[in-house]
Amino acid sequence: MDKGKRFDTIRARIKENFVLSQDKIYADKNRLDISVSKQRTPAILFFCKEQLGFIHLMHVGIVDWIEDGTLELVFMLWSPTEKLRVYIRTRLNRENPVMENMDMIWPQLNTYEREFKEMYGIDFKGLIAAEEFLLEDWDGPPPMLRDFDTEAYAQEVFHTRPGREDAQDVREAIIKRSQEEIPDFAKKYSRQ
Amino acid sequence: MREKATTLYLGPQHPGITGNMMVRLKVEGDTIVKATTEVGYLHRAFEKLAEKRNWLQTFTLMCRFCVPEPDPMEESYSRAVEAIEGRIVPERAKYIRVMMLELARIGSLLLWHAGQAGSTGLYTVGQWTVGDRNYILDLFEELTGARIYHMYIWPGGVRRDFPEGFADKVLKTMDYLEGRLKDYDNLMFENSIFQKRTQGVGYVSPKQIIERGVVGPVLRGAGIRSDIRIDDPYEVYDKLDFKIPTETSSDIWGRALVRREELRQSIRIIRQVIEKMPEGAIYNKVPNPQKWTIPPGDALARTESSRGEIGFYVVSDGSNKPRRVHLRGAAYVHAMTLLEDVLVGQNISDVSTIMNSLGTCAPEIER
Structure with a gap:
């Protein structure tokens, strides 16, 4: 059976059991994309794993669509027997991102959820081991959100090392010390 | 009588630890009863930086996720970008990759x-x-100009073609390395100390393999013939003849035997690549990087590294910068939930051996 037909069969099996917001087969990219509500996501992930053979969770992507006010989660699944991919997409309200904990489906999801909680502020209800993951004593906004300005934060929190207050360009400092001219090719990179 | 539990902090500066991370161990006597991976010593915000840089500037960051093996990172990112854009890579460049x-x-x-x-x-x-690895780094230096971070496999192809006589040097280096393998066997695999320290230690169960998302040599060491190069082929791996070694013991010894054979298979692949490599272009030139925009879309490119599957999920919103670049390395699961599970019941002295065996690489966890 060719890939297109195999994807059709998989899509039909999923549609028998779930209401999908959107679905599309990309046979050339070897993948079926499905969009579902966050409430249905755990069940559809479980169904794909247990009933359709998509036992390998390749990756979970997260994208901040700040213009739409949503955070998109993309669960990328792989079937080792069929050699096909299924991507399950869901969107969360960016202002109040809440979702069920899903690490009982794949325990490896625990690491993703811990990271997304810290970096994007998603509250996974029922997440155990919700202790600090990467950030230590962090009380600021989730730093991977697009409206978090890393440079402004660094300038506010960290101080210039004594002797570096003038933030000189290294090349310029060396030139000044050695009393040599900056070569033409290097001038365009100069801060001046 | 139950022994009193003690907490032991292994790392982040312990010589036996595999990178800047720590494992907090709760031990009773010499036996581990609980293990917790502690990360956060190495976060460099590469993924955040990528959102502020154009597609080509981002490429220069990608190799830095992994010091021992940066090339799969470059290749995976480049292939994801090419997949979104639909950019065709010349055949010769694929062989060189x-x-x-x-x-x-x-x-x-x-x-x-x-x-x-x-x-x-x-x-x-x-x-x-x-x-001996230095001979490989010499080859990298001659071809790319750098020994560790090569920034060579970029979107559209590769950065430079072979210098004169380079193919011969590669083949000679392979001949030399193949001759050395018996010495490694003699010193390591036939050594009774190594055998006793690895056989039956660090066992990964079939249930853990599915639940934890185990990949690479750890998966193959448990008897599962799975390799992205075969299962979801990329570049020109489907035109090459090589074996995927497996073992069934699912312990450190089994995984070591898998890696031992993979070294041989890589030599075999490189010889075929040199033999079959066509002449022609090596680069499908991208536009001016400042003006280079990629159509909206997303792609996950998977690459088989020596530690197992890595994947770059790249998202474009149609602009000249990535909307999102998100790495999933083998260690993201191996060194977190899997390691914490496998260490329970093991002896303190085996922690470093197990961590090496699982392909622990802290930079893949905190990018």
């Missing part, structure tokens, strides 16, 4: 020999294999 990936695998496996043997007290192995 495979050669680079396999050279990187050999270099990484030679380092693994050092770490794995060193963690059992066999330090000579590391001196030999790290010395």
Whole structure:
């Protein structure tokens, strides 16, 4: 059976059991994309794993669509027997991102959820081991959100090392010390 | 009588630890009753930086996720970008990419020999294999201009073609390395200390394999013939003849035997690549990087590194910068939930041996 037909069969099996917001087969990219509500996501992930053979969770992507006010989660699944991919997409309200904990489906999801909680502020209800993951004593906004300005934060929190207050360009400092001219090719990179 | 539990902090500066991370161990006597991976010593915000840089500037960051084996990172990112854009890569460039990936695998496996043997007290192995790895780095330097971070496999192809006589040098280096494998066997695999320290230690169960998302040599060491190069082929791996070694013991010894054979298979692949490589272009030129926009879309490119599957999920919103670049490395699961599970019931002295065996690499966890 060719890939297109195999994807059709998989899509039909999923549609028998779930209401999908959107679905599309990309046979050339070897993948079926499905969009579902966050409430249905755990069940559809479980169904794909247990009933359709998509036992390998390749990756979970997260994208901040700040213009739409949503955070998109993309669960990328792989079937080792069929050699096909299924991507399950869901969107969360960016202002109040809440979702069920899903690490009982794949325990490896625990690491993703811990990271997304810290970096994007998603509250996974029922997440155990919700202790600090990467950030230590962090009380600021989730730093991977697009409206978090890393440079402004660094300038506010960290101080210039004594002797570096003038933030000189290294090349310029060396030139000044050695009393040599900056070569033409290097001038365009100069801060001046 | 139950022994009193003590908390032991292994790392982040412990010589047996595999990078800047820590494992908090709760031990009773010498036996581990609980293990918790602690990360956060190495976060460099590469993924955040990528959102502020154009597509080509981002490429220069990608190799830095992994010091021992940066090339799969470059290749995976580049292939994801090419998949979104629909950019065709010249055939010769694909062959060169495979050669680079396999050279990187050999270099990484030679380092693994050092770490794995060193963690059992066999330090000579590391001196030999790290010395031999220098011949691989010499090849990298001649081809790319750099020994560690090559920034060579970029979107559209590769950065430079072979210098004169380079193919011969590669083949001679392969001949030399193949001749050295018996020495590694003699010093490491036939050494009873190494065998006793690895056989039956660090067992990964079939249930853990599915639930934890285990990949690479750890998966193959448990008897599962799975490799992205075969299962979801990329570049020109489907035109090459090589074996996927497996073992069934699912312990450190089994995984070591898998890696031992993978080194041989990589040599075999490189010889085929040199033989079959066509003439022609090496680069499908991208536009001015400042003006280079990629159509909206997303792609996950998967690459088989020496530690197992890595994947770059790249998202474009149609602008000249990535909307999102998100790495999933093998260590993201191996060194977190899997390691925490596998260490329970093991002896303190086996922690470093197990960590090396699982392909622990802290930079893949906190990018």
